[in-house]
Amino acid sequence: MTKPGDVIEISGLNKWYGDYQALKGIDLNVAHGERIVVCGPSGSGKSTLIRCVNSLEEHDSGRIVVDGIEMIDNDSINAIRSEVGMVFQQFNLFPHLSILQNLTLGPMKARGMSKADADARAMEYLERVRIPDQAHKKPSELSGGQQQRVAIARSLCMEPKIMLFDEPTSALDPEMISEVLEVIVDLAEEGMTMIVVTHEMGFARRAADRMIFMDHGEVIETGTPIEFFEAPKTERCKQFLSQILQH
Amino acid sequence: MKFKTAFLFGCLIFLVGCNAAPGTWGWYVIDPRTPAGYNNIRFLLNGFGATILLSVIAAAMSMIIGMLVALPGMSSNRWIRLPSRIYIEFVRAIPLLPMLFWVFYGLPVVLKSMGINISIDAFWGAIITLAISDSAFTAEIYRSGIQSIAKGQTEAAKTVGLNYTQTMRYVILPQAIRRILPPLANQFIYIVKMSAFASVIGMQELTRRANELVVTEYRPLEIYTLLILEYLVLVLIISFFVRWLERKMGSDESR
Numbered sequence: 317m318t319k320p321g322d323v324i325e326i327s328g329l330n331k332w333y334g335d336y337q338a339l340k341g342i343d344l345n346v347a348h349g350e351r352i353v354v355c356g357p358s359g360s361g362k363s364t365l366i367r368c369v370n371s372l373e374e375h376d377s378g379r380i381v382v383d384g385i386e387m388i389d390n391d392s393i394n395a396i397r398s399e400v401g402m403v404f405q406q407f408n409l410f411p412h413l414s415i416l417q418n419l420t421l422g423p424m425k426a427r428g429m430s431k432a433d434a435d436a437r438a439m440e441y442l443e444r445v446r447i448p449d450q451a452h453k454k455p456s457e458l459s460g461g462q463q464q465r466v467a468i469a470r471s472l473c474m475e476p477k478i479m480l481f482d483e484p485t486s487a488l489d490p491e492m493i494s495e496v497l498e499v500i501v502d503l504a505e506e507g508m509t510m511i512v513v514t515h516e517m518g519f520a521r522r523a524a525d526r527m528i529f530m531d532h533g534e535v536i537e538t539g540t541p542i543e544f545f546e547a548p549k550t551e552r553c554k555q556f557l558s559q560i561l562q563h
Numbered sequence: 564m565k566f567k568t569a570f571l572f573g574c575l576i577f578l579v580g581c582n583a584a585p586g587t588w589g590w591y592v593i594d595p596r597t598p599a600g601y602n603n604i605r606f607l608l609n610g611f612g613a614t615i616l617l618s619v620i621a622a623a624m625s626m627i628i629g630m631l632v633a634l635p636g637m638s639s640n641r642w643i644r645l646p647s648r649i650y651i652e653f654v655r656a657i658p659l660l661p662m663l664f665w666v667f668y669g670l671p672v673v674l675k676s677m678g679i680n681i682s683i684d685a686f687w688g689a690i691i692t693l694a695i696s697d698s699a700f701t702a703e704i705y706r707s708g709i710q711s712i713a714k715g716q717t718e719a720a721k722t723v724g725l726n727y728t729q730t731m732r733y734v735i736l737p738q739a740i741r742r743i744l745p746p747l748a749n750q751f752i753y754i755v756k757m758s759a760f761a762s763v764i765g766m767q768e769l770t771r772r773a774n775e776l777v778v779t780e781y782r783p784l785e786i787y788t789l790l791i792l793e794y795l796v797l798v799l800i801i802s803f804f805v806r807w808l809e810r811k812m813g814s815d816e817s818r
Contacts, residue, residue, distance in 0.1 A: 370721075370722060372718050372721065372722075394724075394726075397721060397722060397724060398724055400722070401722065402718075402719075402722040404715060404718070404719065406713075406715050408713075408715035408716060408718060408719035409719070410716065410719070410720075410733075410734055410738075411738065412737050412738050421723060421725070421733060421734075422723030422724050422725065425724075425725055425729050425733060426723060426724030426725055426726075426729070427724065467719075470719075470723060471722065471723070473723075474722075474723055474724060
């Protein structure tokens with residue numbers, strides 16, 4: 317059911333890759349300021365789901381409304397993308413540009429911001445992710461954790477209302493995971509609406525308002541982190557939790 | 564290294580030739596110290612102009628046609644992709660020499676039957692053939708260069724609000740150009756060498772001149788040796804230029 321405060325409304329979402337159905341009739345509403353963690357085994361459709369939200373994947377049927385804009389054509393997709401930031405597993409920084417240029421490219425070219433304004437904003441966000449001193453380096457000179465924080469800052473420079481995180485720490489060395497999660501937790505505490513696909517259950521307990529467990533393209537279970545971790549309702553969810561929490 | 568070895572080998576042949584018993588080698592035919600030799604070598608070296616002009620114009624046309632073929636070839640719409648695919652598969656399958664004959668002797672007839680009265684001389688016949696024949700390869704070089712830039716780059720560009728043109732201009736092409744340049748230079752070297760085929764339709768370039776001189780002087784060994792060295796020099800110059808260009812553009816930062 318759509319409520320006035322919802323910034324994302326997804327209903328009956330289907331996605332096929334050839335004969336394989338990656339998403340099977342997903343319904344999901346996200347309230348303003350809500351922090352959602354999506355988990356599930358690989359191939360369960362969790363990445364596909366969040367990639368549909370900003371149309372990096374085209375859905376085959378169903379309805380997606382983001383911030384009151386229904387995704388129907390290229391114009392609406394562009395409008396939605398300007399509200400939605402995204403952080404990828406592989407960072408996807410632009411390797412030929414400096415860190416500062418990575419952050420200012422969008423604001424300058426897509427928003428027509430002046431270089432001075434874009435630089436100032438970029439430095440502000442680099443402060444927030446705690447790497448202002450790296451502004452003039454190339455991405456390849458930074459550690460994975462630093463690169464991912466730059467990627468977060470790059471998204472924030474577009475001042476999105478919603479942030480999507482697609483396994484933001486899965487490509488990182490273990491010692492760098494926490495520095496990235498800290499930044500995401502900060503963002504969550506400031507009230508950013510976010511959907512995070514992750515296997516970091518500690519992070520989920522700390523930051524999530526709601527957990528979503530997916531398997532085989534379906535939402536199997538949703539609930540608060542406490543309900544989810546303490547009393548999973550479904551067998552598949554119990555099994556998944558026992559697998560990832562046994563270490 | 565490869566080039567240096569080839570060059571030294573060439574010098575060795577020359578020296579052996581100078582010191583060998585009379586009757587086996589006869590460098591007099593292109594010895595600039597004798598009037599006849601001087602005239603001969605001038606005649607041969609004058610072919611450089613035509614070979615270079617031919618190659619440069621053909622390469623430029625090939626790069627333009629290649630881009631026009633490559634861009635629709637990467638469309639997500641298969642009907643836009645299809646003509647590119649057909650062009651590449653078709654052109655790539657035709658050997659250069661038959662295509663040259665067809666363009667030189669056949670194309671004017673086709674054009675005439677369509678009411679277009681254009682005679683195609685050896686120069687333009689060779690250029691058209693080289694450009695078309697090479698464009699299929701150029702197109703594939705562009706495609707592989709652009710597609711080798713990870714999909715994630717395009718996605719990241721989309722999420723920061725860039726449109727298709729901006730994504731190409733600021734994100735994809737600056738990265739692709741560094742990967743495209745070396746194979747493109749290879750293709751240019753290929754064009755320079757294949758331009759020798761223009762000799763068979765009467766184009767007065769390096770090879771044609773060498774052939775003509777061989778007929779009158781009957782010293783194929785010396786003249787063809789020089790011919791090979793002429794191409795070697797051309798290719799070496801291109802190679803050095805490309806190295807310089809690659810260095811100037813900086814190393815590939817993406818890896």
